[in-house]
Amino acid sequence: xxxxxxxxxxxxxxxxxxxxxxxxxxxxxxxxxxxxxxxxxxxxxxxxxxxxxxxxxxxxxxxxxxxxxxxxxxxxxxxxxxxxxxxxxxxxxxxxxxxxxxxxxxxxxxxxxxxxxxxxxxxxxxxxxxxxxxxxxxxxxxxxxxxxxxxxxxxxxxxxxxxxxxxxxxxxxxxxxxxxxxxxxxxxxxxxxxxxxxxxxxxxxxxxxxxxxxxxxxxxxxxxxxxxxx
Amino acid sequence: xxxxxxxxxxxxxxxxxxxxxxxxxxxxxxxxxxxxxxxxxxxxxxxxxxxxxxxxxxxxxxxxxxxxxxxxxxxxxxxxxxxxxxxxxxxxxxxxxxxxxxxxxxxxxxxxx
Numbered sequence: 001x002x003x004x005x006x007x008x009x010x011x012x013x014x015x016x017x018x019x020x021x022x023x024x025x026x027x028x029x030x031x032x033x034x035x036x037x038x039x040x041x042x043x044x045x046x047x048x049x050x051x052x053x054x055x056x057x058x059x060x061x062x063x064x065x066x067x068x069x070x071x072x073x074x075x076x077x078x079x080x081x082x083x084x085x086x087x088x089x090x091x092x093x094x095x096x097x098x099x100x101x102x103x104x105x106x107x108x109x110x111x112x113x114x115x116x117x118x119x120x121x122x123x124x125x126x127x128x129x130x131x132x133x134x135x136x137x138x139x140x141x142x143x144x145x146x147x148x149x150x151x152x153x154x155x156x157x158x159x160x161x162x163x164x165x166x167x168x169x170x171x172x173x174x175x176x177x178x179x180x181x182x183x184x185x186x187x188x189x190x191x192x193x194x195x196x197x198x199x200x201x202x203x204x205x206x207x208x209x210x211x212x213x214x215x216x217x218x219x220x221x222x223x224x225x226x227x228x229x230x
Numbered sequence: 231x232x233x234x235x236x237x238x239x240x241x242x243x244x245x246x247x248x249x250x251x252x253x254x255x256x257x258x259x260x261x262x263x264x265x266x267x268x269x270x271x272x273x274x275x276x277x278x279x280x281x282x283x284x285x286x287x288x289x290x291x292x293x294x295x296x297x298x299x300x301x302x303x304x305x306x307x308x309x310x311x312x313x314x315x316x317x318x319x320x321x322x323x324x325x326x327x328x329x330x331x332x333x334x335x336x337x338x339x340x341x342x343x
Contacts, residue, residue, distance in 0.1 A: 025298055027271070032295065054269070055269035055272060056271075060271040064274075067279050
């Protein structure tokens with residue numbers, strides 16, 4: 001009976017697996033203590049009373065939605081900083097490497113690379129501006145973990161702002177990739193090529209993490225919506 | 231009414247020292263003389279929320295039964311929040327006491343003609 005109840009609680013909290021595991025363990029310990037405290041000979045009746053006193057799994061899960069969503073928004077905020085900072089450092093590192101080995105960054109070689117270089121710069125700085133805007137918004141309206149529908153609306157807004165920042169950032173990474181491809185097309189790969197390849201991998205990794213976090217926040221917002229509607 | 235003050239109730243229950251969810255429920259019942267009988271599961275969202283807000287800290291310990299148990303404790307910020315809650319509550323209680331002291335039971339004002 002206790003296992004069935006814990007399974008129902010875990011299922012109700014399935015929108016956040018880490019939270020579900022922790023709450024299940026806490027609830028299991030709680031119920032065990034409640035049954036032990038009764039000192040009843042009828043274990044089944046004691047278990048039934050302990051479960052009734054603990055409450056409806058769906059109602060408990062609904063109270064956790066805002067907390068889970070607030071955590072997710074906080075994670076997205078960190079991912080946005082790390083992605084922008086990581087891409088910036090990787091870009092600057094690559095340009096510094098080109099300067100060190102006495103080579104241009106590649107975008108002054110032809111009109112096409114000049115255009116891609118300009119797209120790269122403007123896309124990156126516009127994503128920085130949007131990210132600063134996102135931070136200003138979150139500073140004014142922090143994700144206070146209180147159960148209310150406003151937090152879900154806020155999550156949607158944060159995701160929209162995050163997509164607005166991630167879009168130009170992804171364009172900047174694509175431009176960097178195109179510039180690196182133009183630069184290395186036809187050239188033989190050497191140990192010196194490792195720095196541009198590694199910095200490109202960092203940029204791609206950063207943008208992928210940001211996109212995964214955005215998708216995760218969006219999904220958390222939609223999956224917790226059903227529980228609130230109950 | 232109880233729901234609106236749940237955070238303050240939990241913080242007050244933990245003022246005596248660190249405790250786990252079941253222990254906190256028992257402490258609330260004991261100190262309120264059984265007046266506050268919460269659905270026990272509702273304590274956990276409150277504990278997680280207060281921890282997220284930095285008012286509580288928590289850690290796993292192993293109970294005598296061998297089962298893992300999450301123990302919660304007030305942080306410095308939580309202690310300060312509790313002091314603040316207490317001051318606001320006293321102010322509210324005094325104001326309400328003064329207001330209700332004027333009310334005499336069983337007497338109604340006559341309607342104006």
